[in-house]
Structure formats: C-alpha cells, structure tokens
Amino acid sequence: MxxxxxxxxxxxxxxxxxxxxxxxxxxxxxxxxxxKPAEKPWRAxxxxxxxxxxxxxxxxxxxxxxxxxxxxxxxxxxxxxxxxxxxxxxxxxxxxxxxxxxxxxxxxxxxxxxxxxxxxxxxxxxxxxxxxxxxxxxxxxxxxxxxxxxxxxxxxxxxxxxxxxxxxxxxxxxxxxxxxxxxxxxxxxxxxxxxxxxxxxxxxxxxxxFLLGLPPVRVTDVFVKPFVDRDTLELEVTLQNDTGREQNVNVGGEIVGAFALPATNVTVGTSMKLVLREQVGGRLKLWTPDSPNLYWAVVSIKNQDRHVTRFGWRQFTIQGRELRLNGQKIQLFGDFLHPFGPFILSPSYARAWYQLIKDFGGNAVRPHAQPHPRHYLDLADEMGLVVLDETALFGSSIALNFEEPDAWQRFAEHYDGLVLRDRNHPSVLGWSFGNELFAIFEHNNVPKDVADGWYRQLAELGARARRLDPTRDWISCDGDEDLRGTLPVWSKHFGHGTPLDRLPDINKPLMVGESGGTYYARPRQLAEFNGPRAYESYTGRNEALAIDVYDNITRMAKPRLAFYSASETAWFGVEHLPFGYRDFSRPPDANDGVFFTAPFIEGKPGIQPERLPPYVATLNPGWDTSLPLYKPLAMFDAQKAALAGKPSPWDHRIKPDAPPPAPVPTMEKVGFIGDRHGALARRLVALGVPLAEGMRDFTIVDGSIWKEAMITNGTVLVMLDPRARSERAATALVPDATHPWTAPFTLADLYFAEDGADRFIMRYGIEEPGRVLLRASDTDWSLFNNAPEKAKCAAVLLGERLAKPSGAALVQRGNVAFCSLDWRVGTKFWRKLFAHMGIKLNPTTETIPAFDEHGALVNATVKGRVVSSPSHDRFVFHEMNLDLPENGEFSVTFEFRVRSPRALDDLLADGPDAPRVTLFCYASETCRLSLNGQELTPARAEPADYRTRYEFQNVPLKKNWNHLAVTVSSRCLRGDKPATLAVRLHSNNDEYLQQLESAATVKENDRHGDLAPPR
Missing domain, CATH: 2.60.120.260 (Galactose-binding domain-like)
Structure with a gap:
C-alpha cells in the first residue's frame, strides 16, 4: 500500500x-x-x-x-x-x-x-x-x-x-x-x-x-467586491467614530504591490459607509485553484488607523447549467467532513485535509454542518480550494424546531453572521444555508399545509445572503434539491449506486454533495460491487466503495455535475491512525496516545490539548512522527484515478465466482447421543433434523457427554456447549472452500452481524488440531453497523488487528467433527449446514420475526415464500428476484402476522388510555393495507423523498394473531423512482410495543381474501 x-x-x-x-x-x-503587522501601531x-x-x-x-x-x-x-x-x-x-x-x-x-x-x-x-x-x-x-x-x-x-x-x-x-x-x-x-x-x-x-486596542476613529469593516466581468474592484468601507463629535478624515489605501486607491475626505458622525472603486486594467492576477494569487487591501484613515484585508481577484458566476470562475466553466470535486473532535481547531489538521483533497485531484471543500474556524477559509485561499460555506442548520439531526419564532430569528442572525465573516475570502464559492432540511419534514411527519409554510420561510432565509453579498450567485441547501424551485442550484445527496435517472433536466447547476454508502452501507448492500469481498474485511468493504465512487465520477459527476463530493473521503477513504499505540495484544487505554508535553503557554492563540487518543482521526500533520500524513485506501485511489481519467483496479464491478452446488441430501435419519428432552435435542428438532435413537451413519453427540470411546465407523458431529466460554466471539465465519460441507457457503450465508442479540454465532474457538472447516472472521461488522461515524471505522479496524485466541469453530479430525458454534441462533445457517452434510431436513417449526427491534419490517411472505429486506431498511423490488416486468404495471403483496396481547379493535372497552398503533408505509407509488381481510384507509398520504408515506392510524389489532397484507403497485421497477417498500410500526405506548410479537410466515387460515391490485 x-x-x-x-x-x-x-x-x-x-x-x-x-x-x-x-x-x-x-x-x-x-x-x-x-x-495584522501592517495594522500596527494603530491597533494592538x-x-x-x-x-x-x-x-x-x-x-x-x-x-x-x-x-x-x-x-x-x-x-x-x-x-x-x-x-x-x-x-x-x-x-x-x-x-x-x-x-x-x-x-x-x-x-x-x-x-x-x-x-x-x-x-x-x-x-x-x-x-x-x-x-x-x-x-x-x-x-x-x-x-x-x-x-x-x-x-x-x-x-x-x-x-x-x-x-x-x-x-x-x-x-x-x-x-x-x-x-x-x-x-x-x-x-x-x-x-x-x-x-x-x-x-x-x-x-x-x-x-x-482577545483584548483589542482600537483607535477611536477606525475602519470596522471592508467588503471587497471583485467584479472581474466589469474589470472593477470595489471596496465598501465602514467607518466608526467613537470620539463623541464629528471628525473630518482622509480615507485612502492601496492594493499592496499593485496600485493605490484614490483618497477621499469625508465627515464621519457615529458611523458611515463609503466605496473606493478602481478599474483594474490587468494589474491584478486572477485567483484560481491552480493559481491562488492573493492581495492585501490596505485602507487607511490618515494618521489614525490602518485596516488590512486579504482578497483574491476572481468572480464566481452561474450561467445556465454551468458554474463559471472568471468567465470560464469550472467543475468542482471535493470533500466534506464532520467535526469529530478538537483536532478540527488545529490549522495543521486543516492543511493536512486540504492536502489530501488536492492529492486525489480535488479542488473544493464543504466545511460541513456548521461554520468552521477562520483558518479553514484562510488555508483554502492560500492552497487553492473552492469552499462551499455552510451554516449550522443541520437538518440531519431531525431536531431543529421550526415551530418556534425564536428559531427563525436565530437562524437568520446565524446565517448573516457567517456571510459577514467570510464574504472576503476568494475561495468562497457561495452559501449553503442548511443541510438535509428535508429530514425535519420527513421524520416528523409534517403535514403538507404546514410544510408549505415552512418551505416558504426557508426560501426567504436562503435569499438573505444576496442582501449582504451581491457578488455571489451560488446559494444552495445541501441535499434539499433546489428547495421546491426557489434556489439557483439543485443539490442532492445519494447513497450507493449511480442514479443518473434521478438527476433533473433543468437549466441550473447540479450538485451531488454527498454520494456513496460510506457511512451506512452494510456488506449485503455493497456486495453488488465486489461480491463476497465486501464481507471479508474493512479493506474489502473499501474496495466496494472504490468501485462505486469511480463509477459516480466517470458516468455522473464529470458529464453532468457542477459540484461532486463523495461522502467523507478523509474519513472513509483513508485509514484511522493508531496515534501513540502499537501493542495489539491489548486494546488501547488511557496511557496510550500522543501526549503534548510542552509547557502550557499563557496568552498564546490556539487550543493546547494535553492528549490525542489513538484512532480518533485519519490525518497526522506530524503529531506522531512514526505515522504518515495519511494512509490511502482503495476509495481514495479510485477517486484519484477517475478524476485523472486513468484506469483503476476499481473501474468495474467484480462478478464473483459461483460456489459449488451443495450435495443432494440423502440421510433420512440422524443418530443422537444425549438428553432427548434437553435443549440441544429440542433445538435440532425445531431445525428439522430427523433425530433417531443411538448411533447411525451420521450421529450428533451432545458435547457435554462426549467420550472418545463413542467413535464408530460413521460420521460423528460433536456439538459443544456454546455457553462454556466467551473469549472469541464472532459475528461472521469464513469457510473452507474445498470441503463439501462448507464450500457451498457464500460469505453472505455466514454473516450474522445484523441479527441483533443473536449475532454472535460463536463465543469461543477450538484449540485442538484438525482440519478447520469454519473459522471466525477477524471482522466484526456489528462494530460498524448502527455505530456512530465517530466510532465505527476505528472500532472495526482495531477489532481486525487485535491479537485473538483460536477462531476455529468447526474442526474435523478423521470421522469426528467438533463444533463450538452457537446452535441456539442462526436458523438459516444451521439448516444449510445440515443439508450440506447430507441430511434431509423436515420443515422448521421456528418462527421468523417480521419486524426488527426498531419496528422496521425486515421479513415477510411474498408469493408463498419468506423474503428478507436486502438493505435491512426497505424492500427494493429489483433486488429480490420476484420475476417482475421491467416495464408496465405490477403489484406485489407482502404478508406478515402481528400478535397483540390485548384487543385494540374495541377502544370503548379499554378507554382513552388504550395503546394506539400506527403503521407507516413508504412506497414508490400506490400502497394498500388490509388487516384480517379488511382494507384500512390511510389517515395521510404525503410525499417523502421520491416515495409516498402512507400513515395508517389506530390500527385495530385484535387480541392474539392478526394477518396484515401490504400491496404495492408500481410502473417502474428501476430508474429514478424504483419500486420499493418500507414499513415502520409505531405505538404511543413503548411498553405495549415491546409486548408485540411478529411473524414473517402466514398460514392459509390467516388469509381472509387478498386485496385486488390497486388501479
């Protein structure tokens, strides 16, 4: 590497x-x-x-x-x-x-x-x-x-x-x-x-x-307006007079190294503004990312004050779909990053980030989700990066309260403050006054009439920038498209994939400000890019991201976008670094890290931390000299190659080899040695294993009573107690690719990290020698899934590198195999393993839950078989092998059962305090819901992103099991509005919600007549 x-x-x-x-x-x-030095001695x-x-x-x-x-x-x-x-x-x-x-x-x-x-x-x-x-x-x-x-x-x-x-x-x-x-x-x-x-x-x-010493008559602000298209430089100067009486002053200045500004005499009362204007006439070099020329504008009040402002001679404009810099089309490729720790307060860290961007061929940056310290703008000016400056209206928090009048006043003051602070920076392209504000509406279920009013207020808020800064055309709200047509730029965030059909055909610049599955995508979602490699390791996952970003850039960003940014290359495209930590025989502790041992200095600008913990960041501007500035991963390399127009190992999807077919099961009876009424035997029967007394050609032995003397000429599987120890927990397995029992498995079959409390398929390894047929994966994806961004990458990477005990989980010695896997969990896996062993299984008696612990529908019956959500949060029809037409209308019905401990169909019996159940169905087109054969009417049906959210309130569940059927009709299997379904179950009573049971399987007597397809 x-x-x-x-x-x-x-x-x-x-x-x-x-x-x-x-x-x-x-x-x-x-x-x-x-x-600034040039402002002394007038200022101190x-x-x-x-x-x-x-x-x-x-x-x-x-x-x-x-x-x-x-x-x-x-x-x-x-x-x-x-x-x-x-x-x-x-x-x-x-x-x-x-x-x-x-x-x-x-x-x-x-x-x-x-x-x-x-x-x-x-x-x-x-x-x-x-x-x-x-x-x-x-x-x-x-x-x-x-x-x-x-x-x-x-x-x-x-x-x-x-x-x-x-x-x-x-x-x-x-x-x-x-x-x-x-x-x-x-x-x-x-x-x-x-x-x-x-x-x-x-x-x-x-x-x-700072404590500032300022002259009584002074310059309080200089707004530099570089009108390149008019060859005119304007300086809007604000003067302040605190002497208590009018002052006649001479105001002039210079552009250092270029030309003088004409002086003028003015009378200042308390305050005033004046404009200094000059034709440039070729005396200033243009600022561009490749040539970031900078100048100092010095405005002086003769014998009283001197004010210094740095600027660049440049102008960003919008013409149709193009962003232009100094009249020439420019495309921006950049990065953004959350402020995950106080290292963002270090200019050295910002410089390292900007160097990373330039190294992969980028020319832009979006300091994300809040105003960043000034040094981010200063360094961008100097290094030649274009900045999309963003407020702290972070809609992704879902917490902004649009109902409060105080909020709108604070939003406006905050936005104004950002514009006033940063409008002189030549690197600043324009203003992003919010991020993903649509999430506020979607996740709070805001009705259309209320949403319309708030969207009008947001449009008015965005337009405020033009009052304070008429020099920039670009105003956007990142991820919120063009805010219902009110903004000059269309900006959207995409997940994994290259959704060309979701780009609109409109006459304004298009921006994709976030793209890729970096922060959320699980192995099953990324496997479409590189197959089982996405499951293997953190490196394999990153290779999938690399394939995606290469395709994004070559097929979407370069041909069609004005601004493109993958999702946090500086966080997901490079490795997290083990600052001050090398001993992988143990996890890091408080004694590890970089310790800043120089004496604390009074009166020194800048934060002076005491310690930098291991793995908190990806950039190292010399804090730990044994580490590089950064360690690029495949995502970084692919982005660099794509922007340079070069081939890459990640310039195409990788089609995996198909595993060998599983042998045809032939054994109709399996011997069992152990307690026939014990937990192991009951579990085997539930899995469909046809148990018989005594030894057979294939015998399963309870590990608690295993003795070497039990070996016979047949095959013996010794199933050890899964609770015996817990020093080697694993949520994924790796198979022996040549043994008939394990070769038919894919890594997807051996992935359990999303099984909630049942995710640990093993808790200890087998030390004894033998052929290892299944072993623990070194990667625990449960450390990544559902973990916050500030933790997930570091946790997975560290988990892979820590020294571990034996991970052997299924070991064969002669005709005896020992298994330490947890037979209490992983129903699908166990049935496949037993089938690979040649056992003809009976139908399972185990119930597959329909909803996960968060109330999301993840399993359901479709066309008589149980299907699982490929992305774990929604059913994407074209990923489900449903044999649906690519064109023309089709309908799909999802069936499942819910067991209620009490009746909700007679509210008079339980009174006003009875629990209320609401079902939200997010469908790409039309959606209908039936309960026990009766169609329910939605209380609301409103847009939600590219889908429609149907809200079914007060669902009248009867006591015991209820049959529900959700029927979705669509005319588009793929494209910009692919056929999807997501279902969320809510209740106003958390205790009641925990008591609900669900099942993905349905029985014939559950059905009360399916819904006819919607028209």
Missing amino acids: KVVTVFFLLLLAVFDAGAARVECLGEFAPTEGRV EVCLNGLWQFQPGTNGWDATPIKIPSPWNVNTWGCGRNPPPLWPDSVWFPSYPASWDNVQSGKLRRIFRIPSDWGNRRVALHFEAVAGACEVFVNGKLAGEHFDKYLPFEFDITSLVKRDADNELLVSVRAHALFDKQSQRYPKMRKPYPCGSETDHLVGIWQDV
Whole structure:
C-alpha cells in the first residue's frame, strides 16, 4: 500500500516502545492573532487565552484551572471517557475532572490589565466563538450577551475597564440544551437554534479570546467586491467614530504591490459607509485553484488607523447549467467532513485535509454542518480550494424546531453572521444555508399545509445572503434539491449506486454533495460491487466503495455535475491512525496516545490539548512522527484515478465466482447421543433434523457427554456447549472452500452481524488440531453497523488487528467433527449446514420475526415464500428476484402476522388510555393495507423523498394473531423512482410495543381474501 508522508510541523517526538505513548513537544494548533503587522501601531491586541478559573454550576470555584480555549466538557467531544469496547476514547484533557462532563452551566473568570502604552485606544473584547448562551461581565458589570455557538463577536468595554489596575473578566455560559423546546405536535423537534453536528453538546469558551486596542476613529469593516466581468474592484468601507463629535478624515489605501486607491475626505458622525472603486486594467492576477494569487487591501484613515484585508481577484458566476470562475466553466470535486473532535481547531489538521483533497485531484471543500474556524477559509485561499460555506442548520439531526419564532430569528442572525465573516475570502464559492432540511419534514411527519409554510420561510432565509453579498450567485441547501424551485442550484445527496435517472433536466447547476454508502452501507448492500469481498474485511468493504465512487465520477459527476463530493473521503477513504499505540495484544487505554508535553503557554492563540487518543482521526500533520500524513485506501485511489481519467483496479464491478452446488441430501435419519428432552435435542428438532435413537451413519453427540470411546465407523458431529466460554466471539465465519460441507457457503450465508442479540454465532474457538472447516472472521461488522461515524471505522479496524485466541469453530479430525458454534441462533445457517452434510431436513417449526427491534419490517411472505429486506431498511423490488416486468404495471403483496396481547379493535372497552398503533408505509407509488381481510384507509398520504408515506392510524389489532397484507403497485421497477417498500410500526405506548410479537410466515387460515391490485 502506498503511504503519503508530509510533515507540516517541526516536532520533537519521543516514542516509548514499551508503553507505546508518544510525547510531542511541538505546537498542536499554530495560530495567528487578530491584529495584522501592517495594522500596527494603530491597533494592538492581548490574547487572553490561558489558565482561567471555572465554577461548575452553582458550586464554588474548582481547584482545577481550565485551559482556554476549550469547552469544559471537551472530553465528551467524541466517544467519551469510557466508550463501548474498541471505540476510541476522547480524553483530550486528562487533567479535567470527570464531574465537568455533564455540567450544563458555569462561570469562567480571569484577571487582565490594559497595557500602559494603549493610551486613548478603545478597548474591546473579541471572542472567536463561545459554545452556549453567554453573558460577559467586566468588573461586575454586564458588557454584553451572545447566543450563537460558532461565530465571533465583540463588545466595547472602554467604559468598564480600569486603565491602571487589575480588571476582572467573567463569562457566564449556559448550554444550548437548556433552551430546548420540544414540540407537542412533532416530538422530535426540540432545538430552536442552529445546532450543528457533533458539537451541539459542547459548552464553554472553545475558541480564542482577545483584548483589542482600537483607535477611536477606525475602519470596522471592508467588503471587497471583485467584479472581474466589469474589470472593477470595489471596496465598501465602514467607518466608526467613537470620539463623541464629528471628525473630518482622509480615507485612502492601496492594493499592496499593485496600485493605490484614490483618497477621499469625508465627515464621519457615529458611523458611515463609503466605496473606493478602481478599474483594474490587468494589474491584478486572477485567483484560481491552480493559481491562488492573493492581495492585501490596505485602507487607511490618515494618521489614525490602518485596516488590512486579504482578497483574491476572481468572480464566481452561474450561467445556465454551468458554474463559471472568471468567465470560464469550472467543475468542482471535493470533500466534506464532520467535526469529530478538537483536532478540527488545529490549522495543521486543516492543511493536512486540504492536502489530501488536492492529492486525489480535488479542488473544493464543504466545511460541513456548521461554520468552521477562520483558518479553514484562510488555508483554502492560500492552497487553492473552492469552499462551499455552510451554516449550522443541520437538518440531519431531525431536531431543529421550526415551530418556534425564536428559531427563525436565530437562524437568520446565524446565517448573516457567517456571510459577514467570510464574504472576503476568494475561495468562497457561495452559501449553503442548511443541510438535509428535508429530514425535519420527513421524520416528523409534517403535514403538507404546514410544510408549505415552512418551505416558504426557508426560501426567504436562503435569499438573505444576496442582501449582504451581491457578488455571489451560488446559494444552495445541501441535499434539499433546489428547495421546491426557489434556489439557483439543485443539490442532492445519494447513497450507493449511480442514479443518473434521478438527476433533473433543468437549466441550473447540479450538485451531488454527498454520494456513496460510506457511512451506512452494510456488506449485503455493497456486495453488488465486489461480491463476497465486501464481507471479508474493512479493506474489502473499501474496495466496494472504490468501485462505486469511480463509477459516480466517470458516468455522473464529470458529464453532468457542477459540484461532486463523495461522502467523507478523509474519513472513509483513508485509514484511522493508531496515534501513540502499537501493542495489539491489548486494546488501547488511557496511557496510550500522543501526549503534548510542552509547557502550557499563557496568552498564546490556539487550543493546547494535553492528549490525542489513538484512532480518533485519519490525518497526522506530524503529531506522531512514526505515522504518515495519511494512509490511502482503495476509495481514495479510485477517486484519484477517475478524476485523472486513468484506469483503476476499481473501474468495474467484480462478478464473483459461483460456489459449488451443495450435495443432494440423502440421510433420512440422524443418530443422537444425549438428553432427548434437553435443549440441544429440542433445538435440532425445531431445525428439522430427523433425530433417531443411538448411533447411525451420521450421529450428533451432545458435547457435554462426549467420550472418545463413542467413535464408530460413521460420521460423528460433536456439538459443544456454546455457553462454556466467551473469549472469541464472532459475528461472521469464513469457510473452507474445498470441503463439501462448507464450500457451498457464500460469505453472505455466514454473516450474522445484523441479527441483533443473536449475532454472535460463536463465543469461543477450538484449540485442538484438525482440519478447520469454519473459522471466525477477524471482522466484526456489528462494530460498524448502527455505530456512530465517530466510532465505527476505528472500532472495526482495531477489532481486525487485535491479537485473538483460536477462531476455529468447526474442526474435523478423521470421522469426528467438533463444533463450538452457537446452535441456539442462526436458523438459516444451521439448516444449510445440515443439508450440506447430507441430511434431509423436515420443515422448521421456528418462527421468523417480521419486524426488527426498531419496528422496521425486515421479513415477510411474498408469493408463498419468506423474503428478507436486502438493505435491512426497505424492500427494493429489483433486488429480490420476484420475476417482475421491467416495464408496465405490477403489484406485489407482502404478508406478515402481528400478535397483540390485548384487543385494540374495541377502544370503548379499554378507554382513552388504550395503546394506539400506527403503521407507516413508504412506497414508490400506490400502497394498500388490509388487516384480517379488511382494507384500512390511510389517515395521510404525503410525499417523502421520491416515495409516498402512507400513515395508517389506530390500527385495530385484535387480541392474539392478526394477518396484515401490504400491496404495492408500481410502473417502474428501476430508474429514478424504483419500486420499493418500507414499513415502520409505531405505538404511543413503548411498553405495549415491546409486548408485540411478529411473524414473517402466514398460514392459509390467516388469509381472509387478498386485496385486488390497486388501479
């Protein structure tokens, strides 16, 4: 495997091979201050970062100081102090008490002095960002309040400070969660504020704090407007006068190294705006990703102030379907990434990410789900990456509360703040004012009339950017198409596959901002790309992602899109790194990781963490010098090849070889030695094994009574107690591909990770020698499935690499085979194994559940046979071998049973407190539901993505078993609206819901007359 090594920091690291920890003496987050050298001596600053006092809640001041900047609950930013097995911990500051982790409000305090040489300068407090609603007090008096978590703010404290004595700064912060308001109508809606992703729970001063010394008459803002198409550079200058009387001033400036700006005399009252305008005439070089030329605009108030702004001479425009840069068509290929830990506060980390993007051939980035620190924009300007700047309106949280008027005010202020902060950056293409806001509507079951009103408000919100920034055409809402036609850009998120038919034929740029099954797809979903390899390992899974992304780029992105991004190449396309950890004989612990051992520096910009835990990130800008910058996987390599127009091992789907056919079962009787009334015998009978007394040609022996003397000339299968030990649990198996018992198995047959509590097919291995027919897979996909993104990749990778005891599960020695597999679970597997052994099985008596533990329909009877959901969350008809026509109308009926412990068909008997059951059916076209032969009428039928959501309320289940049939009719098997069905079972009573039983199988006497196909 190729590894890329680029060191961004000059670090001195000490590696302890015994303990595996690494001690790093270098800077974690080298950061500049707010005042530029050219702005001195008119402006000055003091960085107030350092050791502050902290008062958690209403308790007294804690003995442990807090290191500002950092949230006081920073050790919860990630998987926490004591995460589940193999998840990476997130203890970044071991010195912080665990009691801080759950504190929702607190006070932070420090003492500062005004430098004696500041003279009559105005004094301001500047906060880059405070996580939570804060009140700022200086010497006991309120300086100001602020609510937004992600954006900077300033307070003029000139009248509050003492010039020649100590001053007390106290910041009171309350977690945003304290402002939650849960909707009564839509219970998932609870956050009336921009909540972001992975950071919504953080509380405290998490970015830099500065004391600024500013001239009384000054430039407060310069908005650079590079109108390349008009060959005109405009600077919109805002002046502030705090002297208390009008001032006549001379304002001018220069573009350093290019030309002077014409000076003008103006009279300033309290504040004013003026425009400096100049024809460029070829004196500025264009900014492009390949040539990111930058200039400094210096605006001066003669003898009073100097303000410096960096900009680039460039212009993004939209013409029809094309995005244009400086009049030329440009296509963008980029990446996005969730903020999974405080490493995002390091400019070195951002530079490493941007280098990765450029290395695979990309030219764009979307700092995702919330405003990122300024250095992300600064570095993009310098390195030549185009930025789609995004707010913290993270719809994927499903928690934004659109009902609250306060929410809309906060959304607007937040969006305005982002535009005002970042509009001078040449790298910024435009504004993404939200992410997947459709999820709020879909998952809260918002009715159409209410949704229409909120969509109108969202359209108005998006348009606000043009008032503050008329220089950019691009406004989008990522994943929300064009917001019902109101936006100039169509943006969508896709899962795995290349859905060309879902791209609209419209005269505006198309963007696919997220694509691929990176974060969710399970082996059975990815097997369409590379067959059993998707089940084998984390590497095999990544190869499937690689095949998908190569196809996405070559057939969709290059021919049709203005902007394309695979889903988090920097998280899923490269390996997670074992920072300060090498001993794979044990899991990592608190002594592993990179420890930043340089003394803490007072007054230094940038976060100064104490530790970087193993596996928390994929990028290493020199923190652990034994590791590369990043370790690319197949997904990265495929993307690089596709963008370069080169062939790749992943440029085509891989068709697997078919396994050999299973032998025809011939044995009608199987001997059994053990308790015929015991658990093993009962289980074998339920599986359909035709047991007989005593020894036969094939005999199964209860392992608890096995003796070598039992060996006869026949074949003996010794089934060991699955509960005996638990040192080698496994959720997947690997077969001997040459033995007739195991060769017919595919890896899909031997995959149990999605079987819930029954996923562990074995719990210990067999140490004795012999031919291993089945062994434990080193990969446990249950560590990935349903785990959060911050944990899943690291957990699977670490799980593969840890040293393990024997994984032999079925071992043959002569005519005796020993099996440690758990015979209590895995019905389908056991029936196949016994059939491969030559046993003619009776019908099973075991019930296959229809619904999983989350209330999703995963198994049902279709055309007389039980079918399972291929994707585990919906039935995709063309994946189910149903022999349906490619064209023309067809209908499919899904049958299943539900057993209710009480009658819901007589609400008068149980009164108003009786449980209510609702069935949601998501179908690509029409859908009908019958209960015990009677058709039910949906309370609602509303659009949901490309499907229709049918809501059947108050389903009148009778006591005991009920027969349900869902009939879906469609005219499109594949295409942009493929025939699918998803069913979700809900109740207002969780206790009752847990008591429901379900079965995928139906009996003839259950049927009361199938529904005729809908017309």
